[in-house]
Amino acid sequence: xxxxxxxxxxxxxxxxxxxxxxxxxxxxxxxxxxxxxxxxxxxxxxxxxxxxxxxxxxxxxxxxxxxxxxxxxxxxxxxxxxxxxxxxxxxxxxxxxxxxxxxxxxxxxxxxxxxxxxxxxxxxxxxxxxxxxxxxxxxxxxxxxxxxxxxxxxxxxxxxxxxxxxxxxxxxxxxxxxxxxxxxxxxxxxxxxxxxxxxxxxxxxxxxxxxxxxxxxxxxxxxxxxxxxxxxxxxxxxxxxxxxxxxxxxxxxxxxxxxxxxxxxxxxxxxxxxxxxxxxxxxxxxxxxxxxxxxxxxxxxxxxxxxxxxxxxxxxxxxxxxxxxxxxxxxxx
Numbered sequence: 001x002x003x004x005x006x007x008x009x010x011x012x013x014x015x016x017x018x019x020x021x022x023x024x025x026x027x028x029x030x031x032x033x034x035x036x037x038x039x040x041x042x043x044x045x046x047x048x049x050x051x052x053x054x055x056x057x058x059x060x061x062x063x064x065x066x067x068x069x070x071x072x073x074x075x076x077x078x079x080x081x082x083x084x085x086x087x088x089x090x091x092x093x094x095x096x097x098x099x100x101x102x103x104x105x106x107x108x109x110x111x112x113x114x115x116x117x118x119x120x121x122x123x124x125x126x127x128x129x130x131x132x133x134x135x136x137x138x139x140x141x142x143x144x145x146x147x148x149x150x151x152x153x154x155x156x157x158x159x160x161x162x163x164x165x166x167x168x169x170x171x172x173x174x175x176x177x178x179x180x181x182x183x184x185x186x187x188x189x190x191x192x193x194x195x196x197x198x199x200x201x202x203x204x205x206x207x208x209x210x211x212x213x214x215x216x217x218x219x220x221x222x223x224x225x226x227x228x229x230x231x232x233x234x235x236x237x238x239x240x241x242x243x244x245x246x247x248x249x250x251x252x253x254x255x256x257x258x259x260x261x262x263x264x265x266x267x268x269x270x271x272x273x274x275x276x277x278x279x280x281x282x283x284x285x286x287x288x289x290x291x292x293x294x295x296x297x298x299x300x301x302x303x304x305x306x307x308x309x310x311x312x313x314x315x316x317x318x319x320x321x322x323x324x325x326x327x328x329x330x331x332x333x
Contacts, residue, residue, distance in 0.1 A: 003215050003275060008301070009292045010313055017149050018322035021159045026181045029321055031330040033312055035304055040315050045179045045329055048286070052331075054192050056284065057238035061174040061247045062197045064165035067142035072108045079114060080145065082124060082171060082204055087132040089117070091124050100125050110137050145171055147207075147325050160325070169201030169224065175288045175325045176245030196234055200225040200247040205270060210293055215274055220295065222268035225251045229264035236262050242284040246296050249273070252281040273299040275306050285332040289316055289323040304332055
């Protein structure tokens with residue numbers, strides 16, 4: 001079946017967009033959906049161990065969010081770095097676009113300026129900064145890249161990182177992992193549920209909006225991923241896999257698609273998972289509630305079924321779950 005972008009639209013009351021994370025982390029709500037029975041249950045995230053198989057491996061994305069949002073002139077000028085070409089040349093989304101024309105230099109602050117080298121078809125600028133990204137002057141203007149639907153509050157920067165985040169590289173948080181606490185991880189390990197780690201640096205491939213009417217016409221931006229030899233071998237021994245977040249799914253499915261088994265590797269993936277896709281690695285999925293018309297919602301539809309996705313979201317809205325990055329979670333068994 002061919003789907004259009006409007007098939008993945010839904011109405012969300014604005015008050016259900018979470019502006020603050022749950023305190024503690026694992027006190028967010030949890031929707032549990034069993035794909036075999038179609039039954040939906042409601043609980044809290046700290047009880048997730050009650051529903052996970054005892055022999056499953058919990059696969060998390062350990063990428064750390066970097067402060068890639070540069071703001072100047074009382075937030076009127078923005079350079080959102082999507083990729084660092086080198087320490088001074090970056091690819092970026094900008095605001096306002098009319099200031100950043102090819103060949104033009106924009107004065108930012110404290111002697112820092114930005115020259116636009118070129119503009120890609122999708123509007124991404126290649127920009128040369130007058131100072132390096134790690135220069136103390138530049139550092140002053142770096143901010144956590146909270147999504148636009150969340151009111152910026154730097155006091156919440158630590159809560160926009162998972163507790164197991166390691167190497168910086170993500171432009172947005174792998175949000176399904178935000179619900180875990182050290183105590184909950186330990187509790188799951190005592191049940192025999194071991195945590196495995198992969199890396200995918202979240203970028204435009206994850207959060208860029210779909211603009212094509214036919215979803216198969218959407219072109220995914222590539223994102224860098226890595227899996228170590230130790231983690232690959234551990235995953236090959238796993239009896240079942242519970243992916244924490246869509247980014248973990250994309251790593252697992254990308255590696256398996258190319259290699260036929262888990263092996264140590266790194267590279268770029270532009271895998272686009274839509275309804276009709278056959279999953280090769282993931283048995284269960286922990287994820288947040290995603291934006292309408294997003295590639296993430298399409299991946300969920302592929303995992304549970306299109307009609308089932310609609311049913312889950314209708315239930316979540318009816319029961320007033322909190323949505324998006326700081327919102328509640330679901331476990332898809």
